[in-house]
Amino acid sequence: MIQPGDLQCLKALAVMGGCRGSVRLSTLTLSSSLGTSPQTASRRLQSLERQMLVSRAVTAEGQDITITRKGEEELRREYAELRRIFEEEPVQYTLRGQVITGLGEGRYYMSLEPYRKQFQASLGFEPYPGTLNIRLDSQSVQVRKRLENLEWIRINGFAADHRTFGEARCLPCRIREVPCGIVLPVRSHYPEDILEIVAPTGLRERYGYRDADMVEVEVIA
Amino acid sequence: MIQPGDLQCLKALAVMGGCRGSVRLSTLTLSSSLGTSPQTASRRLQSLERQMLVSRAVTAEGQDITITRKGEEELRREYAELRRIFEEEPVQYTLRGQVITGLGEGRYYMSLEPYRKQFQASLGFEPYPGTLNIRLDSQSVQVRKRLENLEWIRINGFAADHRTFGEARCLPCRIREVPCGIVLPVRSHYPEDILEIVAPTGLRERYGYRDADMVEVEVIA
DNA sequence: ATTACTAGTAGACGAGTAA
């Protein structure tokens, strides 16, 4: 197993072009790129050479470093691991929390036709008049923040009855077998540990959810 | 700047799925994946938390770890760096060595019509009757080995004058402005520090190369 | 079982120096 410090050094050498030919450098330049002393940089190069991860030609004016096949393989393993994390697997987020009782606003908004029509169009179902509120655990709050990077569906605001109804955004998700949506107002601030779920059916009725019951929300990016 | 050891730990957590939700683990399981003691694993987690790269919920039966947005960004930076090395840039190899005098076999083989025709077809030029032999420096020998992974052109053998002429392989390259090819017999062993170059013109004449002159061979994958 | 403390030690670090 390659040591973290050695790996960092090997990667720095690759960035300098060590995979495509020899790189001329001094321990001083390498050390500044590693954030260590020149002595440590020198030690690292010796260590990499001993492990046959690089090949060296040391002269009085510096050294020529080439990453060997074995060294490149090591870097490619690292690369493959990261790619698996970020690319290969379908990115799926799991949020956990417990059912709570909201302010009843969800029920009201879900009864408004302009909202209903937009949810129907974007989520593919007629929203049940009422939302499920979930208080996320501390871990899921972090996951929740990550969802900001995903593509939310825009729900336009409108005016009616001498007032305006604000813009919202919505992210498709799933609770058990039921396709749902996370709804969030765009303008007004919303607690980061609360999730408001719109669904085609009443989830409390369907699954017998009561306050403080644990639920899992799946989001597939 | 994140420390190499912390980065290793963060990556291990990501492999376990820490980017898509919380991961339940114990210091013992983490330590075995890092190759350290459980104590060090514990310290790493504390360090990552202090840097706000992960969020933790520590219980008596283990801990739930979630990689924060900042932590994921750190990993993505790492990923981007490796991708630049292996994907983005056109992979170009540079080999260095000095001109030497070969055994004159190259000249003979290059005079044989079946070989000539195949070189013409695959490299796009009529080979000059004679090859340039190059002794690679120790660094370039390492680069030379890396070329094995590239796609070489097959040059078929043939029979003539009661003997057989062996199969060879060829890799397009460039010396200065001249498109050339590296030639290598397939069956017989060839010194790993010697490069035999076939070119459309006599390189010695064109550039006035003499023995011991330094030359650079560029290979673009 | 856990986590994370304290303690003692080993190894890594940077400064100085020689080649």
Next chain:
DNA sequence: TTTACTCGTCTACTAGTAA
């Protein structure tokens, strides 16, 4: 200038232990 040695220090590790 370089590299890489020796040396003293201090960090970072593992072992043991408490919660």
